Amino acid sequence: MSPLAWLLGAFLLAGGLLLLQRLRERYKALPVANMVLWQQALQSSQVRSLWHRFRHWLTYLFILVIALLLWLLAAAPQWSVNDQQALKLYYLDASAYMTAGNRFAEAKHQLLADIEQQPAANRRVLLGDLETRLLLREDEQSALLPARLETVRAQLQPSRFSAWLRQIQQQNPQRPLRVFYYGYPTQAPLSVPTTTLLQVVVAHASAPLTNNQGITSFGKQITADGKHIRVYLEVAQSDPTVTAPRLQWFLDERPYQPQRIQQLATTEPGLLRYELVIPRSLGSHLRVRLITNDNFRGDDHASLTMTDSTPLRIVLSEQAPKLFMRVLAADPGLQQVSDAEQADVAVRRSGEAKSDLPTWVIGAPTTTPSLSFASNSARTSVSSPETMLQQVFGFDVATLTQRLGQPPSLSWQPQNKSLYGQRQLLMSPDWLQQKSDIVDSATFPLLISRGLNWLANRQSLSYAKIAEQPTLPVNAQGELQLKPFFTRTTGQKWQQQTLNPALLEMPLTALKTTATAEALAAVASDVDSVKPHRPLANYLLLLVLLLLAVEWLAVQRGWIP
């Protein structure tokens, strides 16, 4: 309601009350003779009338005050806000630390209690997950918050508070910001210096983790002979005296007892490093579980895919050499499919229809057997095609020369720019002629198989990384990747890999707890700065209530008409 409208209403109220005030009782002395005349006199003497001298101003004012107060409350007045006023941001951290015990529920409870005391204006509530989602807009009532909080929970993911704070400062370079943090305050919220434009208040500090033990690294490397996998495990703990954490191993979900676990040297207190070697043939999925008594389960298990045992799917074009079919039939790691949509790699002759898949192309005949590699990503690390040959096929030039009867011609193929480095192999048909020794040699199936695997670039993660969205595909570096739809070249299909989101990509949690406890003690006083806000309306309502009660009493006692 605009102030002008309110004033107009106030005048109308005043006028109405005035009229009502004039209708108060008044007595007039009338000499009368008898009963009939008493009746006539009463009927003719008007007790209430608007047309007389106005009296009892105080009563009128008293009633007017009550009415105007009610009118004011009906207008629901609010303090005006502008961009110069501090924007209050309530940040509920939903990162990994908050999954321990009841921390998240306690933080939510505190947040609700605090928000209810705050006016809706200039206030925003955010959920500190990886996306920093909005819980309450600035003009939304806090009544909506409980239902929204029901649908959110803390997840095993790194805290993005620092990154979010940077972003919000960039978005509001001139506006003062007051951030109220609800969560487990690691160094990030505690170390932000207070300036005129930014103040971070730890409104709720979750209890620190004590005696935590957790897995902080879990990675693998295939040994040079290709038959074993070297596994690296790192365990961190707040109690440096514990030297032998209890570990449980599972290989393809069956209990597994490693034959030998070597403990590596380390200089950091509370950090233990281990290495073990596992035969590759034993299984494809390794999981480790740390048996602890702490109440933080998030860092107690991790898993790795050791080898990908699903066959590589190959689609052969109509004119693709039949020799490939022979190899595909013989190699259990390769599977021929007819639908390109399902394939990982394609084989075709030059001139046939191209596809977006990594492709083995049998080119035009050349004077010498030639082999060209095309891969943006590989080119940056390897400069010599001979080295490429060694890396891709495991053969050196001498071996192939012996098989082919002459040295092959190796080269890099210029490639179109694409974000995902589609790989290609261009081979001259000399390699596949029947008269060539290589076709019947023991090296040929190996050459085909290795080449196809190189094209597919199918590598499993070298280390367990917390997936920000576990069901989405990741690439070999553990980075989130989607099917590259946003370039014209779709490149290769990424593997769907469900990760066990238990490994934390963050500093050693266990080693930070002690520092955090001390720091918390220092900032405990900041919690008081989240003062409840009492709306003006509450006071007005109470005042009106009081005035009405007084007025009622006065009317009953006849103090006011």
Add this chain to the structure above:
Amino acid sequence: MNITFSHPLYGLLLLLIPLLWWFAAATTDWRKKLLRSVLLSCIIVALMEPVGLFAQLRSTQVFIWDNSPSVTTAQQQEARASIEQKLAQLTDSDNAVVIQLHPSQQDFPVSTLTIASQSSITDSSSSLSMALELALQQIPVGEMGAITLYSDGHATDSHWQSAITQLQERNIRLHTVALQSRSQTPFIAALKVSDARVTQRVKVAANLAGDVSLLNVDTVQLSLYQLAESKATTRHPLKLLARSPAYDINDSDSLPASLTLSFVAPQADFIPVLARLENAQDGSPLTSDPQQQWHDVIAIQPPLPLLHIGDSSAHESLERLLGPGFQVTTQQPEQFQGVADNALVLLNNVTASRFSKNSQQRLLQSIEQGTGLFVSGGQRAFVDDNFASSTLAPALPVRVPPQQTLNQDSIALAIVIDSSGSMMGDPLRLAKQMARLAVQKLKPSDQVGVVEFYGARQWAVPMQLAEHAELIERSIGKMQAQGGSTLFPAIEEAYFGLKNVTARYKHLLVISDAGVEENNYRQLLKHIVSENITVSTALVGSNQEGEQRMVDLARWGHGRYYSINNDFDMVQLDFNAPQLTPDEIYQQDQFNVSLHRNDWWPKALTPPPLRGFIKADKRLAATTLASVAQQPLLSSWQYGSGRVTTLLTEILGTGSETWSDWPDYGNWLARALQHTAQQQQPYQMTLQRQFSQLRVDITANQANALPPQLSRVSADGSLITEPLTRRAPHHWVAILEQPSSEAARLILQQGGWQQFAAQRADADLHAELQVANWQKLSLPALAEAGQGQYWSTVSDTLLGQSLQRQQGQRAVVLWPWLASLALILYLLDILYRRWPASWTRNGRWRVRK
């Protein structure tokens, strides 16, 4: 509908309402009491702050308006009008936000947010990815929403993965509307720099984009300048490093995909450079805006670590010859312990005897794992000590067998056959057979004679050339047993016959049954032996008593004794003793050198004639890089993971002394060494930048690699050690805070080995007007990913876009309404109190108190 109370405790005040009735006068009308009770109840309930939650179809619409300079003004306005039109279609239940990429003069009628620039260098950059993320943040949890993006797709960064992930996770639709972008003057879209060490040639390729029709020049060239870093933001070109050939744009309607240039890396360092397109005619830049030019940092790797195994006296000369591109460490062959961190081993004229078998084996293993080996030498290495037959020999791309000539010297053989009566029968037969077999082994140039003795002696076959072996054998066959055995004179006769014959080796073979006379054979044979004639004996038959005599004769004659009892004991004596004499494999003369492999060195290199080289055969799989007189001089091949190259002359010796005046000798040799050296770095370093965060991934290329050390070169040049987190046995990660405006310069170290890596400032960003087509965000694909619609023009959006709403909740604060009700009730209360009369049952007004 649900009602919640923010302060439910105020409800306790309702318990005081009955007091109102208690304190009321007895005469008070019950209607007044009721009115007042309801009025006070309204006030108390208002104090509880009730909020009504109503189900309602609602949505949040977010519009992203790309008003960046890359979009034409007309398109920007068209997009704006479309947004305003859509805003007008929204109802009160919908919430709308507009996000603009750049500040604008006019506001929208709804909340408007502006994206902050992510770059301090390219001030005009605007981030579509940030806009998407900000748009997602405007849609509260649990609410349906949609985002409509009006853009030309010129994204100044590609960090949109997170935003697209959120879209899919939260099921928020993303619609895209294509806007037309301005034509861009040609610019450098990307710069690719090859890895290079100091003194190596750095190849630079600039990918170009833009509209060539906007150029008003005829020829374009790419120039690369080295900058001087200064504390101010302005950069002053220091010197020209290289320039590409001029490209005539009149020849084609489009720019070339890339322009290339190269320069020789001056020193191992981080070189700040400026690349720009220029008018080839006068060298002026195509654009004067410094932000349209490409700033970069090139990391020149440290010198190649080379282990020189040879004489320490050659160390300085070698260093001088090779120049600063190599870090040479010299070891004596006897002191070789391993390759360590060296990428290349140079065996310089090393004799095999000085290089132990174990050391050679160790070196072989290193080569198989990738280390390069360069073997050079002359006579000393390949001839005198026969290095080519050492343990390392199979790894060499050439075969240097010891060339030898087979010499077969002349032989003179005199056969003394006992044809006395005692030899009748098998003994004589065996004797003749043995004689015939011996004659068959002679060369035609040898000489042979047969003396028979049967009491007398005579030459059955006088000393003659053995070329008519069948005649000689026939003569032997004619012998018959007769007479007695007088061996002594027969031996003398044979001796005299041999004495006058010229032959390298002279033999006298006595075949008898040993039934001969006693005589001073010892003295005779001693004399015969002094004439360099050996005497061998063969006992035919089974005369046990004569065996010792025959053995003695052979012993005195320095020959051999044979016992032929029967045909099974028959031997074919071969008096030939061929000898091998080495050929001259080290050739000395003036030899012209031909270079073959053009990718190892420039075509223009012409070495002067060579003084000496080693003759050798190239192995089948090896490549000849330089030849002399059709013989391989410089050969190379891949051995395991490494490369082995041989130079069949001394690097600093007699054979190459004519090259000492060749100015390109060092350069040529350096290139050969560089191509031989291990190509793969021990560690692979990948840098990924996301605004002000830099992620460094380090992967070891070898098993059992030791943890490296990572240092960052700060803006003031100081080295800061950065902690690495080990993630796998061979993988380390570091996440660094690196301001966008600063280039990243990193040094990776392990032992004596170093690797440099650099990344330009704002490496993950593009300037607003320098986004190539292949770097654009594909709006159709984006809409597909967001399960939304795509419109190729703004006007198409008018065809309709139904707003999807979802059942949500609307919160209505109820206490103002209660206050209004309270006010009405109060007025009614007063009216009721003051109204002049009341209507009676009689239908008449009566006065009320």
